[in-house]
Amino acid sequence: MKREKFKFLSKDRVPSENSRFVSGKGNFVADIDRPNMLHVAILPCHEPAAIIKKIDFSKALELKGVVDIVTGDELLNAIKPLLNGLDTPHVKRYPLAIKRVRYAGEWVCAVVANSRAVAEDALEKISLELIKQEFVLDAEEALSDKSPNVHPDHGSNILLEKKFIWGEVEKDFDKSDHILNYTVKWGRNSTVPIETFGVVAEWNNIESILDVWASIQMPKFSDHIATVLGLKGNDVRVHFDVDVGGSYGVKRGIKHTILASYISRKLNRPIKFIEDRLENMRAGDAHGPERKFNVSLAFDNNGKINSMKMRALDNAGAYAGRAPFQLGKPIGAIVGPYKISSVEYEAISVTTNKAVQEAVRGFGQAPTNYALETGVDKVASYLKVDKLDLRKLNFIKASEFPYTIPSGSEYDSGDYLTVLEKVFKETNYKDLINKRDKLRKKGIMAGVGIASCLEPSGGNSSFEPLLNEKNKTTTWMESCQINVDALGDIIVKIHTTSSGQGHETLVSTIVGEILEVSPEKIRVSRPNSLESLPGNSPVGSRMAIMLGGAAARAADKIKSKIMEIAKFKFGVSKDNLIYKNASVISNDGNVLTWQQIIDLCHRQINELPSGMDPGLASFDIMQVPTGGKLPKNNKVHMYPCYSFEFHLVLITFDPVICKPNILSYTVGHDCGTVINPSIVTGMTYGGVAHGIGAALFEEFVYDENGQLMTQSFLDYLMPSSNEIPEIKIVKHCTPSPHTYFGQKGSGESGYLGAPAAISSAINDALNPLKLEVSSLPIRMHFVSDLIASHENNGKFKK
Amino acid sequence: MKIEININNNIEIHEVEPRVTLLDFIRDNVGLKGTHAGCEHGVCGACTVLMNGEAVRSCLVLAVQSMGDKIITIEGVNSEDSESGLLNIIQDAFCEKHGLQCGYCTSGMILTAEALLKVNTSPTREEVREAISGNICRCTGYVQIVDSIMLAADRLSKRNTSPDKS
Amino acid sequence: MKPAPFNYERPKTLDAVCDFLAKNSNSLILAGGQSLLPMLSMRLSRPSLLIDVAHVKGFEEIKKIGNTINIGPMVRQSVALESSVLKNHLPLLIKALPFVGHPPIRVRGTLGGSLVQADPSGEIPLVAVTLGAVFHIRDGNDNIEILARDFFLGPMLTAMPSSGCLYKISFPVSKYSKIGCGFHEIASRKSDYAFASTAVQIEQNENGKIETISLGIGGALDYPQVINISGYNEKKINLKLLKELISEALLNIDFVGDFHASASYRKRVTIKLASRSFSDALKEIGYI
DSSP states (O other): OOGGGOSSTTSOOOOTTHHHHHTTOOOBGGGOOOTTOEEEEEEEOOOSSEEEEEEEOHHHHHSTTEEEEEEHHHHHHHSOOOOOSSSOTTOOOOSSOOSEEOSTTOEEEEEEESSHHHHHHHHTTOEEEEEEOOOOOOHHHHHSTTSOOSSGGGSSSEEEEEEEEESOHHHHHHHSSEEEEEEEEEOOOOOOOSSOOEEEEEEETTTTEEEEEEOOOOTTHHHHHHHHHTOOGGGEEEBTTOBOSOOTTOOOOHHHHHHHHHHHHHHTSOEEEEOOHHHHHHHSSOBOOOEEEEEEEEEOTTOOEEEEEEEEEEEEESSOTTTGGGGTGGGGGTTTTBOOOEEEEEEEEEEOSSOOBOOOTTTTHHHHHHHHHHHHHHHHHHHTOOHHHHHHHHBOOGGGOSEEOTTSOEEOOOOHHHHHHHHHHHSOHHHHHHHHHHHHHTTOEEEEEEEEEEEEESOOOTHHHHHOTTOOOOOOOEEEEEEEOTTSOEEEEEOSOBSSSOHHHHHHHHHHHHHTOOGGGOEEEOOBGGGOOOOOOSOSSOHHHHHHHHHHHHHHHHHHHHHHHHHHHHTOOGGGEEEETTEEEETTSOEEOHHHHHHHHHHOGGGSOTTOOSSEEEEEEEOOTTOOOOOBTTBOOOOSEEEEEEEEEEEEEOTTTOOOEEEEEEEEEEOBSOSOHHHHHHHHHHHHHHHHHHHHTOOOOBOTTSOBSOOSTTTSOOOOTTTSOOEEEEEEOOOOTTSSSSBOOOTTTTTTTHHHHHHHHHHHHHGGGTOOOOBSSOOHHHHHHHHHHHHHHHHHHO | OEEEEEETTEEEEEEOOTTOBHHHIIIIISOOOSSOOSOSSSSSOTTEEEETTEEEEGGGSBGGGGTTOEEEOGGGTTTTTOSSSSOOHHHHHHHHTTOOSSSTTHHHHHHHHHHHHHHOSSOOHHHHHHHTTTSOOSSSTTHHHHHHHHHHHHHHHHHHSOTTTO | OOOOOOEEEOOSSHHHHHHHHHHOTTEEEESSOTTHHHHHHTTSOOOSEEEEOTTSTTTTOEEEETTEEEEOTTOBHHHHHHOHHHHHHOHHHHHHGGGSSOHHHHHHOBHHHHHHHTOTTOHHHHHHHHHTOEEEEEETTEEEEEEHHHHEEETTEESOOTTEEEEEEEEEOOOSSEEEEEEEEEOSSTTSOOSEEEEEEEEEOTTSOEEEEEEEEESSSSSOEEEOOOSOSSSOOOHHHHHHHHHHHHTTOOOOOOSSSOHHHHHHHHHHHHHHHHHHHHHHTTOO
């Protein structure tokens, strides 16, 4: 398809989902009520580690309106443990703690009652008898033999420890002029959607079917439910027409769903479980990576970075969750946009007595980008060269694509220098530096930050076989169905829930583009899992590529059938036919209109080519482009597409108060062909805001007693409209050769570079004092105390 | 206890416990699901409704406290003010400027914008930011929300201009 | 996150309020509820009775009587912000109020509620101690007057009798011709609990002489406190001198530290904010 002829694609069109949301007509899980429904509330245990000796809930059961109380012991005998994807048979997770509590807030009991309020009343009447155990919170400490094991049967706290060597690392280190070692830390934060996780589960024992409505963004969700509950796959019906109130990766409430489903089967009544904010924050198992990086960079006098050694130690929390794999995905872009010829990467994931991690936007890529970008800044500072020039020197050039990185991924396309040029037309780098210097002269701390990074997109799961040899998965398909009804109207079915990504707009735009029908006229339906074809949900920035790709291919199949009919009807070859405005025109002037096509397909099989089926419908199950191979020699090609982003920031702050003021924020963004500009722009703004949150505000802080200090929105601080500046986005398009329209992913854009850019700016501001901060979030008092102690030291020296 | 509250110009009479918040009353007793629970402790603003024309957080008000007040939720926001018959100018502007993604904070944002534009018909971007600063959005980074409210303000002021002047 | 059960009453007179308080030892006054509702929902507070004072006669009044401004406890923060009486006579309060929560909080939040809540970072308590407000409390049949600076004892801890009801807040009106004031605070995000806040009021007589200087600090301590600044009478006041005097005055004060903000940070910031507040106040009276 010729790109310049887009009718609907890349045009500023209002996303079709918007009108239901602005009128309060979204269909969120909390809005779903079923007849005879019961409600669940959870009793947490506030010890970070303890053996559960006794749970006495007799008084709670006496309370009017309380129907049942479920404990871990009951679940142990009734269901299988949740799946974690690793080969760690002794690290078992159930929805409720089994015999032992492994982090403060872990769920111990579920009360089922007529209302949520009564269920909470009952929680207060349950008493726990516990034997406190030793606990460990810090990841390095957890590695030590002296630390208690979070899972004693597992024998250590290590979930994953893998060292990869790609290329001639030692040789490259030996031949380099300089080596720089540094440590950076990424604080435990998450995407914390405004909607908590919620689920309504309803077992129907007459039909043996479990209906599930959930605020879900999770691959293989219904398979997981069926496996753990011991049901057949076709016993579970997950409804995809639930609107999800934000996710950005974390809405995978599998333990919530298993719990609600189990109770529903047991009681044969619909169960509603909507986490409250406290349940969500402390034990929704939706924290993000908490990571320490020890990095060595080997580079030459001229600034050329030759090799990198990176040790990434991740504090997974009490159970495996998705934490270990979040160390795996960054392998796909481990060198960022730079030509680094060899890499040693050691990934270690350890259990501690903290809450469990879930997939967070970027799946580990943002912390890795922060670690790498901080290093690039450090090299520049060490060599006393401009950090922008250093990046330009090390960039992969536009002419060098496709470019294979040491770990095996092949970058599809890019033109980083052109993106930078475009950014500087909007916000000139030199001008920004001058502005910074003027501000400094006034006694204001001022710093310019930059970050350049990649967004691997088109998500597949190829890091799973890389980290777990028993996993032989090589496909991560997505699918789409199209039916043109007897009135000629188009229905497109997608097989996933959406959490704000605009999938309905995505497919209606693409199908409309190919069939040349106004997207407004296309109805997009989100059926349940039993009426769906296989898919893997919106993870890894994949839907523009995968759902968009499947929709395009399905539409092509419709078009092919129409062309076959026209060929037969007019008795000419395909070359003499043109598809235009939903009609087919032959070169001798015959026209087959849409209405005629519909009549032929739905009413006149006698007029169709012999053997052709009636109706006008298609489906497509699409494999991830460039995917499909198992790892070889510890290397694997991961995602098909690599979007690029460049951040340029100016931050100022008072040297005492240290409240960062973001004076200027510009992002250059290249995600190939854009399907809907306002959706992509919005996601990038939102990603930057997330990144600013991670860099400056957001952290799940545990005190020395293992208690979560940031359980509510009073202490877990998310940026408001006062903290997010006016962000300028500069767009560029380098199409991907691997996708239908040249599109790449953009769901993680902004977030992947913003933390690094903010940190870069603050460190630039501190640079004249020879001070630096190397952990996120960067708290005001930390910077202020750093400056103050520097001044005091200075006085001492005098 | 039995209480009466005016919600979207309907008198809603329900038997509720005093502990029921206005948020839960609207959702569970009245059955209007457009008002959303985000934090239930007054920080996120997702549950914002209009009370006597002003934006308040419905999770920080007990239903019993609201007897005698006039409440407008997202479902009632277009009753007096709709030109299209479907969406009012602010709702329309949020659609057009894509001032949302997942839609969860949107009701609260729109009602907060309603309250702002009632008292300040031509706000600056900074004033808009200040007005919505109590409504947390995790999707948009706020930029397109501010764009939406600015567009709505512009259209409202044009609508309010008499034809001979414009 | 649903409150534990309680009863609800909506009395119309102060006598009736006191009656409920006397008869129910585990009762609480609901004065807007913007701080109380989260405590109820998290079950950190479990009253058996809530007494909603929103409909008590006179509780929403703002009146100037002689040299006193009397404010009813149910005056909403948003109403106070627009009050011409307060704008004319209590400009410091007007400067502080925009820092209280967000606009929707101020619509429901009240002056009395905020004072009795006694959050260490509360802006209204800080202004009350700085300006020497007096709290009028009815406890059974007794009328008690407590000076603001004697009222606050610790975080969420006050001298309020258990069955007492705050029914009036009195602020003295300055007798001098000119007053200047300044209010500054710093939080992680605007409207968060302040790491430090400072309130300053300066009174000047007709001859341009500065008669009084009041500095209150909040957020950084367990409760808002007035800091005595001495030694300015002898010399001409300037910001440098004031900064020295403030630093001296804060020397032996213990600041609060937590993971949001260290004690050393809060102290330095308090000094800086106090200087800014003084600068604003002095500019207002044309002194600098």
